[in-house]
Amino acid sequence: MTDVKARRDAVFGAGSTLFYDEPVHIVRGEGVYLYAADGTRYLDMYNNVPSVGHCHPHVVEAVSKQIGTLNVHNRYLHEAILEYGERLLATHHDGLASVVFSCTGTEANEVALMMARAATGGQGIICTDAAYHGNSTEVRRLNHCRSSTGDVRSVPFPDGFRFDLDHPGQDPLTCYLDQVQAVIDGFRNDGVDFAGLLFCPLFANEGLPAIPDGFLPAVAELVRRSGGLFICDEVQAGLGRTGNWWGYEVQGFQPDIVSMGKPLGAGMPLAATAGRRDLVEHFRKTFRYFNTFAATPGQAAAGNAVLDVIEAENVLNQVTTVGQQLRDGLRPFMGRCEPMADVRGEGLFVSIEWVTDRRTRTPDAEGAIQVVEQLKARGFLTSNAGAYRNIIKLRPPLVFSEADAAQFLDAFEDVLDGLD
């Protein structure tokens, strides 16, 4: 393993991200399991890209067959990608009628920003102060943004867990909405035309916070009243993760534009931006956007096969059931473990908040990392995340079963026993 790490430092340059103190060397995946070179089997509670399970045979067969038949760019006609586009749009609310395919979540967010700016004629974009939306020069401006000037400005993410500490006696919904309105007003006062707002509907990178009821529908109304568009980043939240098709269904509102990525293609780079047909057509006319590797027969085969499995295996219901089982199983541990201060999430996306002190709710990233490492030592792959890196993040493939959840709960209890 040391040799592999040294080779990696030379080929990639030192500093490329690796998980865990001692990185794992994975050689095989099947369903919810990953297997290391030394034979260790891990239960995968982190990966959302292989959403229907690692190396699902239906997906592997469909992609293999297609790349052996044709895989070429989209300036020729091909039916499979149209079928995929139709099926993907059919999972969304009716207002999302057309789609632009790309290869990565970053590209999907690039398209979304260009689409919103072209349609509104504005440049001003609102994001949260602890988001991550991708790795390009423009999209990076929205990551962990603390700006209150220029054309990209942030609002504090809604943090129901800590709200009363800084705002005793206030109403979180009113307070967070006022902050959005203040940025919209700031744009107007500074002569920056408003284009829209880009949020993950679960605020996944922020740490899956408790969001005040009705917050996102109310934000959408504020944004539209000021001529802006609501862009939903569904790269993590979408395609069944919450037990709904899309994260925006949790709070029940209808975004104008959605960007999608990670789970769509089960590892085939496949991303998409859907919008109202007029928005998409205006985007196409303005930019003549073309993406060589996107909207190909290969992408279509992967995307269609993933939808096949989600439908055939009744995955959305399973996500709802097993996600609830996980949270219900975890919550009682809070009674015996002081640092474990909150358990939140939707469907198979769970966050466990780790603190040094429940009264001050001081984030404990070190403690969260320690739990992640202990879980790894027991054969469970998780990670820490969130604005303060103190969230233990559980985001397994969607085909994670009740038995898998039970195994994890036993291991988690064992880790807690070791901490006591």
Added chain:
Amino acid sequence: MTDVKARRDAVFGAGSTLFYDEPVHIVRGEGVYLYAADGTRYLDMYNNVPSVGHCHPHVVEAVSKQIGTLNVHNRYLHEAILEYGERLLATHHDGLASVVFSCTGTEANEVALMMARAATGGQGIICTDAAYHGNSTEVRRLNHCRSSTGDVRSVPFPDGFRFDLDHPGQDPLTCYLDQVQAVIDGFRNDGVDFAGLLFCPLFANEGLPAIPDGFLPAVAELVRRSGGLFICDEVQAGLGRTGNWWGYEVQGFQPDIVSMGKPLGAGMPLAATAGRRDLVEHFRKTFRYFNTFAATPGQAAAGNAVLDVIEAENVLNQVTTVGQQLRDGLRPFMGRCEPMADVRGEGLFVSIEWVTDRRTRTPDAEGAIQVVEQLKARGFLTSNAGAYRNIIKLRPPLVFSEADAAQFLDAFEDVLDGLD
């Protein structure tokens, strides 16, 4: 086909790019051939992504096997992607020691720009006035750039075919170098710190112009003398297209950073940015760049299999031989066809310049499109391109044979007969 086009306009929104007056509906590919739904067989003289031929069995088998075994992100260790990185870097000059993988040429150029700007501390980038480097917000600023202010500024691309019209009696090498120096001086005068210059070494989108001998080595020296970095966009020019591994070998110079894309993965989205190890490590430390779908076992399988085929089938030599045959076969037609004013190119990348008048060398885009459509009617897929869209562009899969070239030359003569 009308139905398919109508479905496409609904799903993608009207305005997505399609080739040809009557789009082709392709359903299968094999080697250098594409097959339409109506049974028509086309000789593919356009596609560079399936560089080793459509659906090459070795590539299909390698990718199918890998995606059935493991295809996961790169924060775990995996050897195949390291092997691929080592093999890819071994085809480059020794100065390019480390690599950042991504999914598209756009992303590779995003990384290259970030890398150059981080390393130099500058923002100023030089491109040509008729380039295309990708579709993101930042990279788009370099497309068909006409700016002489701000941090992205252009120089006229070297156009040996038309130089004497505007610059009678002048030396093209001196003239074009002076223009690069003028932009560097302009940055200095305006207080914009210089980061570097991004050129395709063949100026492919500009129209594969005749480049003055020694131009690129001299530009590299100018750029470095002013503290900048030379970035080579090898997305089209690279991986055997010229009969060399890389386009920069044609003029014999060593870029500091190269971006690579289209042909690397035979349709699997796979792109890369290579640089000196210190540049890559500075980039990694500065940006903590992570790309979920990049540097995966699936990308590695595709990339390694493409290199296997290029080596096993002696593709570089074939490219040199057949490319020369194509140009030698085309040039005599200039004697009988007034609009066909020049035949240029390197390896299997050929451009035919179409003009309304040889004296004025006025570009004739309409005429070029007419030839492209006539070739298509005879079963040959080409396109028009270049700064004036008057270039007939031939860029077949690299496994294009002498017999394929002979077939094409017959068809081309037949088209000319029809024009006479």
